[in-house]
Amino acid sequence: MTNQADNAGAAIRADAARLLARIVFDGVSLRSAFEARAARNADPRDRALLSATLFSASRWWLRFDSVLSGLLERALPTKAREIHALLVIGLVQIEIMAMPEYAVVAACVDAARLLGQPRHAGLVNAVLRRYLRERGTLLAEADRDAVSRHAHPRWLIERISSDWPRDAEAILAANNCEAALTLRVNRRRSSREDLLERLAAAGIDAEAPAHLADGLVLPESTDVSRLPGFAEGCFSVQDGAAQQVAELLDVANGQRVLDACAAPGGKSAHILERAEVELTALDADGARLPRLRENLGRLGLSANVLHGDASRPPTWWDGKPFDRILLDAPCSASGIIRRQPDIKLHRRAADIAPLAAIQARLAAALWPMLAPGGKLLYATCSIFRAENEAVVVALLDAHADACALPVAERYGRAAGSGRQNLPGNKGMDGFYYALVEKARL
Ligand SMILES: C[S@@+](CC[C@H](N)C(=O)[O-])C[C@H]1O[C@@H](n2cnc3c(N)ncnc32)[C@H](O)[C@@H]1O
Incomplete structure (x- = not known):
């Protein structure tokens, strides 16, 4: 034995x-x-x-x-x-x-x-x-x-210290903590209260944080596929900071919405759970689309799923403008080191400038597809200014019809035209949000 x-x-x-x-x-x-x-x-x-x-x-x-x-x-x-x-x-x-x-x-x-x-x-x-x-x-x-x-590579310590001098020690410490398991309740299938009760009956004492409309935080990590309600699509796993994206996008029934970098579909699903919209879920990586389809299927949701490059609209766009565009851009993932600690071993300083160039190219290519009066939400799970506020400044500078809307203080630190949630704040990942509206001519 x-x-x-x-x-x-x-x-x-x-x-x-x-x-x-x-x-x-x-x-x-x-x-x-x-x-x-x-x-x-x-x-x-x-x-x-x-x-x-x-x-x-x-x-x-x-x-x-x-x-x-x-x-x-x-x-x-x-x-x-x-x-x-x-x-x-x-x-x-x-x-x-x-x-x-x-x-x-x-x-x-x-x-x-x-x-x-x-x-x-x-x-x-x-x-x-x-x-x-x-x-x-x-x-x-x-x-x-x-x-x-700090168990961080030197370039990363220097970059965090230069972008967030007063918060660097706290960010480095937060990056070395385990992140809580957070669920997003699928409003179409369950309420938070119902799921809380079902979890309690299974002996799991989850918490419903006030700052998240659909979130539940579990006391410890577990195999979620064994939790009550998983197979019925009552919830998904999603950090609170990522859950705030659909809230900020401010979608309403009947709108045409583009999720330009959609796979594996966490935010697409949340958007569809919140409103009856016509959603185009686009991603350049075809290998990630089956997972996106599977996630939407389990949750009972549907979207127009497209394989295409958001920076080359003529290859996939039907020419009809969108009322809302989400650009959840590919990034360094420097805000989610708690969840992906190997980022510390694999990411290099030299990756950041090329990522910022891709982000700027995506933002510029998406802007013409936004309807007058429409809103584009720029989001990343990065904490670097070059990938966040600098990208939004370039978008605003290049387009006279682009105007940054205020993002409420509860979403994090003021950072350029947007807000930055720093890793660990309210127990959430590092995330950046900036909302840009197109003028009605
Ligand atoms: C941060 S992840 C998106 C996560 C997703 N929004 C979610 O919540 O599940 C970034 C995605 O951008 C996609 N991507 C990268 N370059 C792209 C491009 N030029 N056009 C469309 N998608 C792109 C990547 O394949 C990746 O799936």
Whole structure:
């Protein structure tokens, strides 16, 4: 019995080390690495431990990789990269996940053997045990440099500090926290009160925050497909900051609405839940459209789903103007590092200017499709000024008929013509919103 449990613990750590090595050294995204592997884990507890380990180890890699280098006499060779990942996992499970220390050491030693590296089992044992003896000194040493103190790459610390000097420490700390699981109730299928009751009957004490009309925050992460109401389309998973987008777009029955960057359809669905509109859901990535269709289908909603490039309207537009346009632009995702901690490992400083150029091109291409008196909402899950206010300033400067509408203070900090919710504010992701109206001529 005990042996089986021990073996399972070692096997999960070996799996986690293989996946983490792919995330860190090959640039594979955490989500795709996990989804490809998790399907094979029948036991939900094993899946949950694998997921928690990958998230924590990606989130804290830059801190504990630095701690590890203080524990090794020489750097590990490339062919031992899974052992490298396993050692960081051991440190993170001890220090961040607060798992029983000696059980972690033993399981990691066994995992080294499962990884086909029995020669390294002794090293794993020695390194983790030395960490337990010297952790205070090692962590104090890691605190001396900003990268290992905050577990963020230097360029990102500098960019956050230059864009949000007074908030930088709080943003870096928020980025290292786990985000709450937030649901968006599908008004067409349920009320918040009904879903709250059904969840309570299932032993889940959810909260209905006052600032979200359709949101429910769950006390802990769970497999949502097992919650009451999921199969009936009573709710979706969506952060509160993303839920505010449909609210700001201010849609009304009968309008023609374009969601120009729609996949996988979270905001399209919310728009359709709120009003009877004729929605065009466009995305340039055809591989993301089946998921969008599936999401709308589960929720009982329908849209005109198109595969096309929003910056090239002649290839897909029928020429009829839209009353509302949502540009939820592709961006650095610097506001959702809590949910996608591998962004810290994969994003580069050099990515930001090209993203800003794409965002400006999209905004410029969409503007002529907006009806006079219509509104375009520019939104991103970025916290960088170059991707947010600078893009909107360029749109306003280029079009005499474009006028920024005020966005209420409750949506975040004033940032150019819009508002920025900073990560962690009201428990939500970092998100930018700017609303631009077209003059009636
Ligand atoms: C931030 S995500 C959109 C998330 C989506 N609005 C939701 O709430 O589920 C950005 C999307 O923009 C799409 N995209 C990128 N460039 C595009 C373009 N030129 N035209 C249309 N879609 C584009 C990407 O494929 C991606 O699905």
